[in-house]
Amino acid sequence: MKNMTAKPNEDQPQFIFSPENMEKVKKYIAKYPEGRQASAVIPLLDLGQRQNGGWVSQAVIEEVARLLAMPPMRVHEVAAFYTMFNLKPVGKHHIQLCGTTPCWLRGAADLKTACMDHLKIAEGGVSADGKFSLMEVECLGACVNAPVVQINDDYYEDLSPATFVKLLDELAQGKEVKTGSQIGRQCSSPAQCATTTEAPEAKAPKTPRKKKVKDAE
Numbered sequence: 764m765k766n767m768t769a770k771p772n773e774d775q776p777q778f779i780f781s782p783e784n785m786e787k788v789k790k791y792i793a794k795y796p797e798g799r800q801a802s803a804v805i806p807l808l809d810l811g812q813r814q815n816g817g818w819v820s821q822a823v824i825e826e827v828a829r830l831l832a833m834p835p836m837r838v839h840e841v842a843a844f845y846t847m848f849n850l851k852p853v854g855k856h857h858i859q860l861c862g863t864t865p866c867w868l869r870g871a872a873d874l875k876t877a878c879m880d881h882l883k884i885a886e887g888g889v890s891a892d893g894k895f896s897l898m899e900v901e902c903l904g905a906c907v908n909a910p911v912v913q914i915n916d917d918y919y920e921d922l923s924p925a926t927f928v929k930l931l932d933e934l935a936q937g938k939e940v941k942t943g944s945q946i947g948r949q950c951s952s953p954a955q956c957a958t959t960t961e962a963p964e965a966k967a968p969k970t971p972r973k974k975k976v977k978d979a980e
């Protein structure tokens with residue numbers, strides 16, 4: 764459950780979209796009919812979050828509300844509903860660990876424990892060096908390769924505690940890390956073998972042909 768809340772803070776600096784992002788803002792708003800510009804609230808919040816270091820501050824909410832002519836509370840309601848929006852600062856690598864049933868059955872709880880022990884953080888926390896933050900989320904939609912973790916925009920699948928910790932170390936060192944399945948699985952194919960492998964029983968001897976009627980006579 765999401766328990767992070769953005770509190771109004773008058774000391775926060777004003778948020779303004781960069782000129783480059785302002786162009787994108789205009790394009791998003793232009794996709795909707797006159798009077799329906801509020802429909803652009805999610806892409807604008809996403810853009811604001813990316814520009815603001817990975818989280819939606821009160822200043823971001825107020826700027827999005829101003830651009831869309833919405834009450835700030837309505838924008839806050841949207842941001843507070845979706846786990847894709849962070850209402851407090853996150854680490855450079857924001858970890859969203861799936862804890863829903865298929866991932867849980869495949870070891871998500873062990874991944875979570877390994878992550879918290881290794882980074883010395885609790886769920887919802889940020890590591891002391893600011894490099895990582897962790898939160899548990901519901902299904903990430905990649906259950907076939909459970910257990911799954913999303914870090915920033917990338918998915919890491921078929922994880923074990925050992926491969927997860929190795930991956931975290933590599934990210935901390937600024938190394939390039941392989942995304943997707945960590946066991947070499949192709950897309951979502953079976954982990955053990957290809958479905959087109961010929962099964963042994965397929966090689967069984969063919970049924971003898973029926974004798975010609977002439978022979979029987």
Ligand code: FES
Pocket residue numbers: 861862863864865866867901902903904905906907909910911
């Ligand atoms: S249950 Fe984890 S990705 Fe669906």
